Amino acid sequence: MLTSHLRTLLAALALLLLPACGSDDDQPSTPPGGSGALTVNLAGLPAGLPAAVRISGPASYAKTIGSGQTLSGLAPGNYTVSADSILSGNLSWSAATPVQNATVAADSNAVVNISYSGSTLALAVREVANVSGAVFLTAPSGDTRQFIVERSGRILVMQDGALLGTPFLDIRNRVASVGEGGLLSMAFHPDYARNGWFFIYFTDAANNIVVERHSVSSANRNLAEPSAVLEIIRIPHPGATNHYGGLVSFGPDGMLYLATGDGGGAGDPQGNAQNLNSLLGKMLRLDVADSRGAQPYVIPPSNPFVGQSGRRAEIWASGLRNPWRYAFDGDRLYIADVGQARREEVDIAGVKQAGLNYGWNTMEGTLCYNAAICNKNGLTLPAFEYDHGNNNVNGCSITGGFVYRGKAIAELAGRYFYSDYCGGYLKSFLYKDDGVTEQASWAIADIDAIQSFGQDGDGELYLIAAAGKVYRIVRAPKA
Template sequence: MKLLVLSCALAGLAACGGGSGGMSVTAPPAALQLALQPVASGLSQPLYLTAPAGDSRLFIVERPGRIRVFANGALLATPFLDISSQTTSAGERGLLSMAFHPQYAQNGSFFIYYTDSNGDIAVDRMKVSDTNANLADPATAGRVITIPHREFSNHNGGQLAFGADGYLYIGTGDGGGAGDPLRNGQNLNSLLGKILRLDVGIVVPGQTYGIPSGNPYAGQAGWRGEIWAAGLRNPWRFSFDRGDGLLYIADVGQDQREEVDVAPATQAGLNYGWNIMEGTACYNAASCNQAGLTLPVFEYQHGANDVNGCSITGGYVYRGAAIPELAGTYFYSDYCKGYLKSFAYRNGAVSGAQEWAVDNPGNVLSFGQDAQGELYLLAGSGQVFRIVRR
């Protein structure tokens, strides 16, 4: 069952898979070769890496509930934040990601995404310490939103990111279980199986966030105004392209297909099809009505014995300065295979799909991006690697 594979992925169980196999892809250009450069090790299930704008440090999220700081070539001993007493690592739960406010340098605000002790999804706002830039101030913590999620321990989503519009985007899973038994993906009165968009810059008495007027269901009775996009199974990682203004969503599939959805970041109200579709195929049906659905721009099938992979780990479009030849290239991996693959999406079409000849890091949990736009890969072994020119 796919849900068990995902549980293994976050639990870091080596028995879930490994190896470097994959589908047939175009060989990388001979003039450019990549490598994975070790940056940090000894981490406990590193699930996310990010940095505030203009900052040279790396902030690494550990699933058990800690955020670690990597600065001046070393991992600091004292965590930036430790909420291990507030979360649980059962199933796919834990501290899953964080996002710095676009004006972090001025206001010191950041946000964390985790599952609380009941299993519910929680997004909290917090501030950095006034006296130590490498420590958060837990006393400033305040809940932004709680999303009930107690029936199953899997499909919690896990991504936070600020868009160019200054709003906070949240990727939630469908509530768990196989095949979306709770029917949340297509339910516009549920916040599960969605991308949400919140205004966390408006302070209204009695409210912890605002609903942007441009949200597609804002003010409509019976529908949740927080929803930006629907029809997702478990968008473990999504990202905004700094260059082309596109939103990339890597949505983990059920048993057969993994997908990447791409659309303009300004395009509201898209429905990506789950659980009517798994990728471009009807899910558990001989036929299905695809009217009004947005199908993925890229997908791959697991193949026999998951030869091509079992669970997509979405990454970023490269916009760094160290390897200009990669500009516009989207990177991704698969938890079970540990490969490094990429493609380009230009003029509405995918091109240049390829697998890069790098040493296999094992189970890939996530990608990360620093303030300069350079990319990192986080492995179940507790290591962080930087993608560099070989």
């Protein structure tokens, strides 16, 4: 069995080995070792818009290029040139012939010409389920089922488009759904296929935030084992019945993350978000690899406040108001933090950036919330924000989503999607070179009160409305 220290070292090494994002030209996986050449010519793309052309060939040769060029030193043989569709705003650029083959001979130059044309990419939504109280959707990686979390305390399984009659889990007798509470999310362990562990985030009758580990039944993979329950953490949330946060998730480092609200009430009256001795208004990071009754979690040694008096070592980040939904994407973390009365924000940071303070309740977005103590020193301001506007014309409560990594709409790769409970829209942006770009609004059917996104085992995205309808985001048919 690995020690906690060794697990942490391995997790840190895994982060260091994460591939860099946004590289225009990747190095070949194997030196080609030949005298042939291949020229790839690109035409039809707007100036400055990089392509995504993949070349593969003999001896496991693999390279991705973003512009036309000649590849030299190639071994003789057959090469495959694949041009992915790319997106700029709402315009999709596709190659007339997405896949071409070229034969490279010694001391000669083969040529492949790729011609692009643009068209407007339109998205639509397709209703896939109607579950009263639906609040989240997820699945283990690669699993064809969808697991729908019901706020009252059940988790339902949807298989081949139909809801199974027996819930995967039913803990309604232990869940209190008063105010913004209830069973709010679930997360499958990265090694779920082997250990069968999944984790849930809910509020109990005493108004506490509770995270538990459960196990799937060995006899029926569509049912949880009712007796296999381990409480991971219980966080007191006295007083108000709002601002619980609500998401539990595993990061790329294998650690368990949970984002808690500030305890509720307008303006964080208890000052929890800036209090490093409180677990409210925080992002927490726990090691649950060897969870057991006597020790449900271990503090990762790389957590920023380990060994510091008066500061809880579970804390990874602070200064959050109500981070209802957040998402990991490779080496980045996107936190959608619900604002007070003026601004909604998305905080974006590297997954290894520990101890960040996102500013609440000193700041609301980039605005001073508490003018008496409005000192921005040491605060991490949002990467993206929007103002509510008059009569909440732009929205009132951000609903954070995910970065698209599915296969059905390949042009959307890397776009972060979000909505708003009052706005009812679907929007996205691309985070590149430490900035937000290519903001886009997608014309979809009117959906009232979008309260959550979901992501299935193939990376496809879903919208969940407060009325309980669950929609899959799809490519709109061509007119």
